[in-house]
Every structure is written in structure tokens, then in C-alpha cells.
Amino acid sequence: MKPRRDRTGLAALAPFLxxxxxxxxxxxxxxxxxxxxxxxxxxxxxxxxxWAAGLAGLRTFFAALDFEAYAxxxxxxxxxxxxxxxxxxxxxxxxxxxxxxYPLAYAMARCTPSVRQALLMAVILPFWxxxxxxxxxxxxxxxxxxxxxxxxxxVGLGPVNILNTESAIYVGLVxxxxxxxxxxxxxxxxxxxxxxxxxxxxxxxxxxxxxxRVTFPLSLPGVAAGALLCFxxxxxEFVIPDLLGGSSTLMLGKTIWTEFFANRDWxxxxxxxxxxxxxxxxxxxxxxxxxAKLMEAGR
Amino acid sequence: xxxxxRPRLNxxxxxxxxxxxADPAAKPLVxxxxxxxxxxxxxxxxxxxxxxxxxxxxxxxGPSGCGKTTLxxxxxxxxxxxSGRVTLAGEDLAGKRPHxxxxxxxxxxxxxxxxxxxERNIAFGLKQQGMPKDQIADRVTEMLALVRLEGLARRKPHxxxxxxxxxxxxxxxxxxxxxMLLLDEPLAALDKKLREExxxxxxxxxxxxxxxxxIVTHDQEEAMVTADRIxxxxxxxxVQIGRPADVYEAPNSRYVADFIGDVNIFEGKxxxxxxxxxxxxxxxxxxxxxxIEDDLLEVGSTAWLAVRPEKIEVHLxxxxxxxxxxxxxxADIGYLGDWTTYLVELDSGRTIRAARANAxxxxxxxxxxxxQVWLTFARDAGVVLTQ
Numbered sequence: 001m002k003p004r005r006d007r008t009g010l011a012a013l014a015p016f017l018x019x020x021x022x023x024x025x026x027x028x029x030x031x032x033x034x035x036x037x038x039x040x041x042x043x044x045x046x047x048x049x050x051w052a053a054g055l056a057g058l059r060t061f062f063a064a065l066d067f068e069a070y071a072x073x074x075x076x077x078x079x080x081x082x083x084x085x086x087x088x089x090x091x092x093x094x095x096x097x098x099x100x101x102y103p104l105a106y107a108m109a110r111c112t113p114s115v116r117q118a119l120l121m122a123v124i125l126p127f128w129x130x131x132x133x134x135x136x137x138x139x140x141x142x143x144x145x146x147x148x149x150x151x152x153x154x155v156g157l158g159p160v161n162i163l164n165t166e167s168a169i170y171v172g173l174v175x176x177x178x179x180x181x182x183x184x185x186x187x188x189x190x191x192x193x194x195x196x197x198x199x200x201x202x203x204x205x206x207x208x209x210x211x212x213r214v215t216f217p218l219s220l221p222g223v224a225a226g227a228l229l230c231f232x233x234x235x236x237e238f239v240i241p242d243l244l245g246g247s248s249t250l251m252l253g254k255t256i257w258t259e260f261f262a263n264r265d266w267x268x269x270x271x272x273x274x275x276x277x278x279x280x281x282x283x284x285x286x287x288x289x290x291x292a293k294l295m296e297a298g299r
Numbered sequence: 300x301x302x303x304x305r306p307r308l309n310x311x312x313x314x315x316x317x318x319x320x321a322d323p324a325a326k327p328l329v330x331x332x333x334x335x336x337x338x339x340x341x342x343x344x345x346x347x348x349x350x351x352x353x354x355x356x357x358x359x360x361g362p363s364g365c366g367k368t369t370l371x372x373x374x375x376x377x378x379x380x381x382s383g384r385v386t387l388a389g390e391d392l393a394g395k396r397p398h399x400x401x402x403x404x405x406x407x408x409x410x411x412x413x414x415x416x417x418e419r420n421i422a423f424g425l426k427q428q429g430m431p432k433d434q435i436a437d438r439v440t441e442m443l444a445l446v447r448l449e450g451l452a453r454r455k456p457h458x459x460x461x462x463x464x465x466x467x468x469x470x471x472x473x474x475x476x477x478x479m480l481l482l483d484e485p486l487a488a489l490d491k492k493l494r495e496e497x498x499x500x501x502x503x504x505x506x507x508x509x510x511x512x513x514i515v516t517h518d519q520e521e522a523m524v525t526a527d528r529i530x531x532x533x534x535x536x537x538v539q540i541g542r543p544a545d546v547y548e549a550p551n552s553r554y555v556a557d558f559i560g561d562v563n564i565f566e567g568k569x570x571x572x573x574x575x576x577x578x579x580x581x582x583x584x585x586x587x588x589x590x591i592e593d594d595l596l597e598v599g600s601t602a603w604l605a606v607r608p609e610k611i612e613v614h615l616x617x618x619x620x621x622x623x624x625x626x627x628x629x630a631d632i633g634y635l636g637d638w639t640t641y642l643v644e645l646d647s648g649r650t651i652r653a654a655r656a657n658a659x660x661x662x663x664x665x666x667x668x669x670x671q672v673w674l675t676f677a678r679d680a681g682v683v684l685t686q
């Protein structure tokens with residue numbers, strides 16, 4: 001039995017190697033950067049490890065690390081505003097996504113199999129074109145002389161100014177993340193046993209009662225999965241606010257970009273990124289626990 | 300579908316004074332009137348008329364696909380009849396949705412709400428009725444005691460065994476005190492021993508509550524043990540209604556005789572019938588058959604004699620010649636502990652099933668494979684069938 005066990009051990013090592021190489025190592029690099037100071041140099045930060053000095057070099061390196069970049073975060077109103085507005089954009093978009101995605105997923109789960117296939121395809125199909133192209137297409141629709149305003153003018157309305165406003169960000173976020181909301185919801189709704197609804201009706205529930213007392217509570221794991229799956233990446237979203245939101249909107253993704261490329265303040269950008277990560281750890285852990293609970297229930 | 304009347308004979312070993320169906324003044328609780336239900340052109344229920352009386356434990360028995368579950372779902376409101384009427388306590392159920400009907404169903408899958416604890420599953424219907432909280436709590440406690448699930452109130456369904464889930468489903472269905480309880484194959488998922496125990500529990504529960512129970516099952520034993528009356532169904536129609544002993548001892552067709560229990564069916568020609576006795580000639584028995592039978596069969600007509608295995612005696616020594624006697628060879632022996640089943644190959648080539656209760660531990664001379672044997676049965680052992 002022993003040799004076989006050893007081989008299993010090796011196989012189990014593979015994912016750890018992968019995570020170590022592609023997650024832990026880059027993460028430590030960013031963490032180290034966030035503890036450094038800016039400098040007029042290439043690369044633009046200090047300290048750097050003096051390998052030639054050996055152990056003493058390492059010691060001076062660690063002594064030079066500090067939390068100065070983090071200390072600047074709450075002090076600078078820009079960061080605080082970017083932080084809060086990112087959370088606001090993500091939270092409001094998540095609510096809109098739920099309100100739109102739930103009925104869609106519900107209809108998909110309840111319709112005939114052939115229609116269901118078509119709807120499922122329609123949800124997945126946008127993934128087959130480049131995300132950037134779809135965002136540029138949205139610009140084409142939303143810009144002042146775009147498709148939307150042309151159409152509105154034809155019926156004697158408008159024009160509406162959406163591009164480069166917060167509304168454009170909401171449109172973009174909701175559009176881009178809808179599949180991530182619909183698919184987990186669809187998955188839980190689709191596998192719900194029909195006889196549960198019959199049992200609810202038998203015990204006196206109208207269809208609406210049955211929805212609120214049976215269907216909805218049973219779909220909560222899907223609601224949680226969809227909400228977190230959308231909320232977490234939306235907080236750090238960069239492309240959509242950058243292309244649709246114009247220069248006045250502040251979101252963390254854009255702030256990181258600006259710090260990194262425009263201000264060449266790598267430690268500040270890294271500190272913002274790490275702070276964001278730790279904020280998101282809470283919902284991620286919640287999501288994991290939800291998934292574990294689902295597994296435990298054996299459903 | 301006429302119920303066979305045999306005024307001079309007592310059928311079966313069970314004597315019951317509960318027989319509202321025989322009382323012309325009794326009002327049925329449920330009445331199916333010529334109910335028809337089709338699915339995509341296939342007839343699931345083809346013109347069923349049936350009365351179920353208050354306090355009855357009624358069984359719909361038949362093979363899968365015979366329409367018994369559809370008939371029950373028509374009563375619960377999950378299906379609507381294409382024609383005919385279903386009434387409950389004199390009230391037409393047409394247009395009433397499931398949630399408006401005072402009947403509750405126990406589902407074959409149990410359909411317990413997985414997100415709710417045992418107590419909240421049981422309280423589900425009560426809450427929907429708008430019962431005050433303290434009364435709900437009392438009723439739930441009462442139900443938990445009734446199905447012996449005290450202490451499991453806070454468990455979730457996935458933390459229960461199959462038997463426990465079955466009892467939660469039962470408690471949930473009877474908690475709102477429905478006019479009638481519908482049980483769709485309630486014991487199908489249980490193992491044999493638990494099933495037998497639960498059959499008796501169901502009967503006791505029904506007695507205790509005085510509630511009308513309608514059970515759908517394909518298991519004839521389940522129907523026989525639990526029910527006051529059984530309706531045997533075949534392809535969407537009821538072929539016989541009667542007490543368990545009626546359908547077993549006085550089946551009205553070869554189908555019913557064959558579906559309920561084991562049976563040997565002999566084809567013969569009627570030679571004599573006078574309202575008390577029927578004599579038949581048959582290729583299987585040289586002495587013919589001589590049976591107590593009040594049916595005045597037409598002489599010369601083809602009829603069938605159905606004899607249950609336990610009513611056939613197996614002899615190793617040749618009995619005197621006469622009617623109801625056949626000779627053959629033991630082809631197979633099945634020892635079941637309580638019973639021994641013999642498969643006897645007759646001289647005609649037919650194989651007959653005979654059974655003997657193993658009333659003693661030792662026998663003088665055991666029957667062996669290939670033994671020459673004679674089979675006999677009494678004049679009141681068989682039933683003459685014309686269809």
C-alpha cells in the first residue's frame with residue numbers, strides 16, 4: 001500500500017505547487033511592494049535586497065519595510081471615496097442583477113426543455129465574443145450620437161446623456177455580469193423538485209405563497225452564490241468604469257491603475273490592492289461556507 | 300364490476316361490522332362519477348365511478364400505469380378530469396385548486412421541505428391556515444408523539460432515516476386535520492420488515508384519528524392488510540371492488556384472481572349447474588371438477604376454475620378416484636420457512652402450484668423432487684369464473 005500512498009501525495013502536491021507559483025508568489029511580491037517606499041529609480045521603489053551583503057543585506061531590507069503606504073490610505077480622501085464608491089457601485093449593481101436575473105433564471109428553469117436550451121444559449125453566447133468589443137459596442141449605443149439617442153429622436157424623445165456618467169457604469173456592470181448571476185440561480189431553481197410545490201399547494205399554499213415559502217428559501221444558496229460571484233469582481237472592476245464612466249467616476253480599479261502608471265507610486269497601488277483583497281476576503285469566506293453547507297446537505 | 304353476493308357463505312377469516320358501503324342510507328364522503336382523464340390521447344382513467352365512505356380505509360390497487368395514482372391526483376386537485384365529476388362531502392370539486400381542497404396527500408417521495416426542520420415541516424400546513432402560534436406548537440407536539448418522533452423536532456430531513464422521513468411526511472399531512480388523507484405508495488421506499496410494521500401502524504393511526512384514508516399501492520399485501528375495501532384497477536378501469544377477503548376468495552375475473560396472490564386456473568366445460576353446484580369437465584382432471592357455486596352457468600359453456608395453492612392438498616399415497624383430483628410429479632420445491640411451495644407437473648404437462656403451511660417441525664415422510672403425487676382440493680376451495 002505504501003508506494004501507492006506516496007504517489008497520491010505527489011498528485012496532491014500539484015495544486016499546491018500551482019497555487020504557490022501563480023498565487024502565493026505574486027501575492028507576496030505585491031505585499032512586499034506595499035510595504036516599500038517610492039523612489040526616483042527604476043524600478044521606482046526602495047528598499048531592494050542587496051544579495052551581495054548576504055544575511056546582513058536581508059536584515060537591512062526587512063528593517064526598511066514599513067506600513068507608510070497603508071497609513072496614507074485613510075488619510076487621503078481620494079482613496080476613501082474610491083473605496084466607498086466601488087462598494088456602492090458593486091452593491092447596487094448586485095441588487096439590480098438579482099432583480100433582473102432571478103425572474104430570468106426562474107423562467108428558464110420552468111419552461112419547456114427546447115425553449116430552455118435556447119435561453120441558456122442566449123445567456124452564454126456573449127462569452128464567445130471579446131469582452132472589450134462588447135464594451136465598445138455599449139459605447140456605440142450609449143454615446144450622445146449613438147444608437148440609443150438616434151432611436152429616441154426618431155420617436156421624438158431624448159436625447160439622454162448616459163455615457164461618461166454613473167448610469168453608464170451600472171448599465172455596463174449589469175450587462176457584463178448578468179450571466180454570472182443567472183447561471184447559479186438557474187442551477188438551484190432547475191434542480192428543485194416539482195413535488196415540493198405540489199406538497200405546498202396540498203398544504204394550502206397559493207402559487208405565490210408556495211414561491212415565498214418553498215421556492216425562494218430553497219434558492220437562497222443560488223442567490224448567495226450569484227451575488228458574491230458578481231459582487232467580488234465588480235468591486236475591483238477596471239475596464240467598465242474606465243471606458244464607460246469617464247474621468248469623473250472613481251473606482252478602486254481605476255485608482256490602482258492611476259497610482260501605478262500615472263503617478264508611478266507602486267507602493268500606494270499595491271497597498272490599495274491588498275486592502276481591497278482583505279475587504280473581499282469576508283464575502284469570499286462567506287461564499288465558501290455557503291458552498292460547504294450545500295455539499296453537506298448533499299444536494 | 301358487480302359485487303358478488305354469496306349470502307349463504309361467509310367469505311374469509313375476518314369478520315367486520317364496519318360496512319357503510321352495504322348501508323343504502325350511508326352518504327359517501329368521496330364520489331367519483333364516470334371520471335375520465337386522458338394524457339395526450341392516452342386514457343389514464345377511463346370512466347371510473349366509485350364511492351368512498353367516511354371512516355373507510357380504501358385502497359386503489361393495480362399494476363403501474365393502471366391509473367390509480369391519476370385517480371388520486373384527480374381528488375387532490377393536481378389533475379382535472381376531462382369528463383365526469385368528483386365530489387367531496389357532497390360538494391363538486393370542479394374548479395377547486397389543490398390548496399382549496401380539504402384533503403392532504405402523503406407523497407411517494409415524501410416531498411419534505413429540505414430547508415425546514417421536522418417541526419416546521421409539520422407546522423407548514425397549520426401556518427398556512429393561519430393558526431395561532433401556541434396552537435401550532437401544541438399540534439406539532441401532538442403529531443410528533445403520534446408518529447413517535449419526539450426528540451427529532453429540530454432535525455432537518457436529510458438527517459433522518461427513510462422510516463423517520465416517512466413518519467414526518469405522514470405527520471405533516473395529517474396535522475391540518477384534513478377531511479381525508481391520500482397516501483401515494485406510502486411504504487414503497489421502506490424495507491420489508493419496516494413496511495410490515497408500518498402497515499399495522501397506519502391502521503392503528505387511522506382508527507385512532509377516525510379519518511378517511513385512501514391509499515394507492517401496487518403491493519397487494521399492503522392493500523390487503525390495511526384496507527377495509529380494495530378497488531382493483533386495470534388499464535384505467537376498476538375491475539372489482541370489495542373487502543380484501545372478497546377480492547381474494549371471490550375474484551370476479553381471472554385478472555383479479557391472478558393479480559391478487561397466487562392462483563391456479565383450470566379451463567373447463569360446464570356439464571351441470573343447479574344454483575348450488577357446478578360440475579365441469581377438464582383435460583387436467585380425469586374425474587372433472589365438482590364445486591359449490593351458486594352461479595347458474597349455461598351447460599356447455601366454457602368456464603375457468605381458480606384454486607389458490609394453499610387450498611390444494613399434496614398426497615404421496617393415491618387417494619380414491621373422484622372429482623377434484625389430479626396426478627403429477629414434483630418438479631420443484633420452494634421452502635420458505637413458514638410455507639413450502641410445490642410445483643407439480645401434471646400428467647397433462649401443466650405445472651400447478653400447491654402450498655403447505657409448515658405447521659410442525661418434523662414430518663413423517665418429506666416430499667422429494669420427482670415424487671409421484673396426487674393433488675386434491677375440497678368442493679369449496681375453488682371459484683368458478685366466466686371471464
